[in-house]
Amino acid sequence: xxxxxxxxxxxxxxxxxxxxxxxILNLVFTIIEFIGGAMTNSVAILSDAIHDLGDTxxxxxxxxxxxxxxxxxxxxxxxxxxxxSTLAAIVNVIVLTVGSIxxxxxxxxxxxxxQEVNSEGMVYMGILGVIVNGAAVFKLFGNKDSANQRVMxxxxxxxxLGWVAVLIGAIVMHFYDIPIIDPILSICIAVFILYNAxxxxxxxxxxxxxxxxxxxxxEEIINELKEINHVTGAHDLHIWSLDGEFNVMSLHLTVxxxxxxxxxxxxxxxxxxxxxxxHIKHITIEIECDDEDCEMNHRQ
Ligand SMILES: [Zn+2]
Ligand SMILES: [Zn+2]
Numbered sequence: 387x388x389x390x391x392x393x394x395x396x397x398x399x400x401x402x403x404x405x406x407x408x409x410i411l412n413l414v415f416t417i418i419e420f421i422g423g424a425m426t427n428s429v430a431i432l433s434d435a436i437h438d439l440g441d442t443x444x445x446x447x448x449x450x451x452x453x454x455x456x457x458x459x460x461x462x463x464x465x466x467x468x469x470x471s472t473l474a475a476i477v478n479v480i481v482l483t484v485g486s487i488x489x490x491x492x493x494x495x496x497x498x499x500x501q502e503v504n505s506e507g508m509v510y511m512g513i514l515g516v517i518v519n520g521a522a523v524f525k526l527f528g529n530k531d532s533a534n535q536r537v538m539x540x541x542x543x544x545x546x547l548g549w550v551a552v553l554i555g556a557i558v559m560h561f562y563d564i565p566i567i568d569p570i571l572s573i574c575i576a577v578f579i580l581y582n583a584x585x586x587x588x589x590x591x592x593x594x595x596x597x598x599x600x601x602x603x604x605e606e607i608i609n610e611l612k613e614i615n616h617v618t619g620a621h622d623l624h625i626w627s628l629d630g631e632f633n634v635m636s637l638h639l640t641v642x643x644x645x646x647x648x649x650x651x652x653x654x655x656x657x658x659x660x661x662x663x664x665h666i667k668h669i670t671i672e673i674e675c676d677d678e679d680c681e682m683n684h685r686q
Pocket of ligand 1: 437438441541542545
């Protein structure tokens with residue numbers, strides 16, 4: 387069910403209450419799915435249970451880490467706690483990947499030797515799944531103005547469609563003896579989970595590995611910096627992101643010999659204006675004279 391991909395800042399108590407409600411609903415439904423999957427002997431439902439376990443974890447960790455991420459920095463965590471949300475995303479990817487691989491191991495032998503499932507029980511689970519997920523879609527339908535809500539909406543619609551497929555499969559298996567439908571559905575769901583988990587991993591890894599944010603064009607920044615009065619060059623530019631939203635930057639600027647402190651602070655002000663559009667919230671500028679022997683300069 388509902389995901390919490392991107393975190394919104396400055397939450398109201400109302401949305402906190404909604405997240406709490408979504409978390410409990412997902413948790414209860416996940417437990418029902420694991421029990422229902424075991425009772426009906428359906429790997430398709432177990433597959434979906436893994437997916438909803440991931441959703442539950444994402445909402446729970448999102449809620450927990452959101453509180454942490456907004457805490458002020460201190461002498462131990464000098465950047466604050468923003469990386470916690472990146473950690474949460476990594477944990478979620480691991481749970482979904484391991485879970486769906488386990489399900490595939492359980493499912494693949496059933497393609498060769500399908501097992502009987504309790505199709506009637508599956509029909510009831512399918513109806514419950516469509517109702518619970520469908521209700522969540524309708525609840526969100528009214529307020530899908532933010533990008534975050536659109537992502538959640540799309541996700542919930544996928545979840546509902548998954549349950550519609552399980553329901554149809556269960557009805558078919560109820561009237562015809564085609565037990566292989568269950569492992570086929572299970573594989574489709576597990577592969578879909580894996581695909582999304584790996585896609586998420588590839589969007590988180592660059593943040594983890596301190597890659598420069600894709601949206602930032604370093605060449606353009608350097609060119610703009612060189613336009614500033616008295617600036618003769620820029621080097622040792624580093625840009626990285628704490629959580630995909632909060633970017634950090636450090637750079638060395640070479641300036642004319644006769645620049646005094648007052649002019650230097652004007653230059654720094656201009657630099658901040660230039661990089662403001664790139665979500666760079668923390669910047670360190672080192673100002674050097676043209677002929678200063680900076681060890682970083684030798685590398686260029
Ligand atoms: Zn979901
Ligand atoms: Zn330098």
